[in-house]
Amino acid sequence: MAAAKRKKTDSTExxxxxxxxxxxxxxxxxKGLAKGARAEAGDRIADAxxxxxxxxxxxxxxxxxxxxxxxxxxxxxxTDNVETLREAxxxxxxxxxxxxxxxxxxxAILFLR
Numbered sequence: 001m002a003a004a005k006r007k008k009t010d011s012t013e014x015x016x017x018x019x020x021x022x023x024x025x026x027x028x029x030x031k032g033l034a035k036g037a038r039a040e041a042g043d044r045i046a047d048a049x050x051x052x053x054x055x056x057x058x059x060x061x062x063x064x065x066x067x068x069x070x071x072x073x074x075x076x077x078x079t080d081n082v083e084t085l086r087e088a089x090x091x092x093x094x095x096x097x098x099x100x101x102x103x104x105x106x107x108a109i110l111f112l113r
Contacts, residue, residue, distance in 0.1 A: 012074065016067035023060040030056050 034049035089096040 013067075013071060016063075016071070020060065020064055020067070023056065023063055027053065027056045027060060 030049065030053050034046065034053060
């Protein structure tokens, strides 16, 4: 149970880390464009590029905050519901094994495509 929670959290964190990395790469590209354009363009273009950089930076910060909050909520929910899940598995172990096998099959089908 803990391994599945950790795997799901790790997968979510990995995707969120990839999103943050993509946004940081975008920010670096915008900065590079801003540097190149500043040498050739007027103040208005430089100001517009600076505004774009600022928006990307704020988007990265918002994405990181949202990701951290989502992970915290998921962990809190999992912690709150672990005991209920344990009781259900103890009361109906065959049903629990069937559900786990079905979910494993579903994930295998989805991820092997």
